[in-house]
Amino acid sequence: MEEKSTFRTDQIMAIIQPFIVPVLAIFTSVIVGSIFLLAYGFNPIDAYSGLLDGAFGSNRRIAKTILNTIPYIFGGLAVAFAFKGGLFNIGAQGQLFMGAISAAYVGFVFEGLPFIIHMPLAVLAGALGGAFWGAIPGFLKAYTGAHEVITTIMFNYIALSFVGYLVSGPLKLEGSVIAKTPEIADAAKLPFFGTGELGLHYGIPLAILVAFIIYWLIWKTPFGFELRTVGLNPSAASYSGISVKRVTIFTMAISGLLAGLAGTVDTLGLIHHFEPSFNLGYGFDSITIALLAKNHPLGVILTSFLFGAMSAGSTRMQRASGVPSEIIQVVQALILMFVAAEQLIRIMYRLRSQEGEGLQLSSGWGAG
């Protein structure tokens, strides 16, 4: 009997294990965040309860939280997928822009298409827009060795200028003071489901479905095996006959596709036109979301929900208790820090360290 019970504890521990560090990282960040709150004369309990109230206080707020979660899931998946292949995609923001503008363009340029064709076509355009923007750095990495971190940062700014040109030039809504595209056709909009205040669009089931597809792709397919092999050791992968070049390009393209979908769901589901300022700030958040989830696609759903709640709740918190909503970014930076410097958390809470848990994701500019 004794033996059986310890066996069960082991099983439970095996399930709990991966959650320990992320949960402690979040907890510690919230505590350190309170110090910043106190330093400025705010009551942390008021602030955090305002945050929770803003995120979950009513049906409408819960809906807002979930709607905010959707693009985070795609962005987090984009970064996590690239990490699995040993690539650091810091360009989710640019890919998101290219996806969003492509989806918006297809959304407003066609008139009179039936929903069954128009909506999927717009989603496809958004996905391809992002995939294209991700594939170029992948291609450059594969054939010239240009490090993807720098190229994707540069491509973020190229995309920002490019969409800025499009919305103030050729794709501008005529007669508008603000630089934005025309409204997309009704047939291209992601439909809402749920009733009244708890209205959600179909981006959420799509996001969860895509997370499972990515999980399947990484762990159940030959491509996923190649991807993980390249991610762990490119030279061993190449020695065993895997085309590292091909895998690199595909990894970046799929990562870009996912980021493109992050822009697409917001454009087709929520904003219904493209305006650059509505899609800002996802690039860095996606990195934190992916790392907090330990690059696990299903973990990304959970961590995105956390980020969705924080962003939804922060506005309410600012209004109710006067705490500047930027405190959320401070907490998020701390989460990223504690998750990445796992050793810090392990020292603080006297946890035993695990074999091979170090996180060296990229190898500098010079790595070809």
Place this chain on the structure above:
Amino acid sequence: MDIRIIISVLRATLRQSTPITLGALGGIFSERSGVVNIAIEGMMLSAAFAGFMVNVYTGNLFFAVIGAMIVGGLMGLIHAWLSITFKIDQIISGTVINILAIGLTGYFYQSGATTKGKLSPIPIPILSDIPVIGEVLFNNPPITYTAIVMVFVTAFIMFRTTWGLRTRAVGEHPHAADTVGINVYLVRYINVIISGAVAGLGGAFLTLESVGSFERGITNGRGFIALAALIFGKWNPYGAWGAALLFGFANAIQTQLQFTGGLNVPHEFIGMIPYVLTVLVLAGFVGKARPPAAVGQPYDGHLSLKEIFNDISKMFKTKSPEIS
């Protein structure tokens, strides 16, 4: 073209290039020692904010500049601590700094705070009377002059001093450097802190010399343009300066075009030039950029505090005998 327009474009070029130059020079210190620095943006932003706040509370511009550099250096210290001591991925560490800077400056910024003036131009006697050149080069505020001087100082430090030699050794081949008795950790720590302070001066330029006040996200991607300049200039101070001037010129032309029209190119495309050029250089289409060999790799040697203290005291006592 009107001479006044030319002068104004050239002045704008120098003004726009100053924070980029300083950011890129900061980056050189860090990356030459083997620590990737994508945190230039965050270092500049937090320093810009610190400079502004010191100015608001003391009204002393000199203290404000020093305060900005100290806070920039502190951000460098955090970057060093995370990436050297804890060996977390240097790009993630840089990302932490960037997000932290946006969050902290946004959180602590009170929109009511008003500035107490900014640094004004100091015309250099005689030289500033030269037509065109004098107006462009010798009638500037102090941080602009400092940036130009810093280009030469950085080049001197990197290529003419023992410290520079050690820095480059650590960035190219840390293990070899370790075997000849260089403390890899210490050299990297100090360079990353210097990196933050120099980039911080670039941030101070924004709030204390150019704009004169702070707004959220005031750096607006200049730190990343500085990173681009650093790479486009192939990790060389003069190259980085040239790149910064080129990027500054692109910016000045872009602004000028928005005012006067002319040239049938949308200004957004001119704004893209720095980024496109950097990608081309990195891909080897326009000469090959070769980064320091060990950049990005955490060093896995032993780390003892006692040794660091010994090394620090040695540094102040004797000139190192092993390199002449």
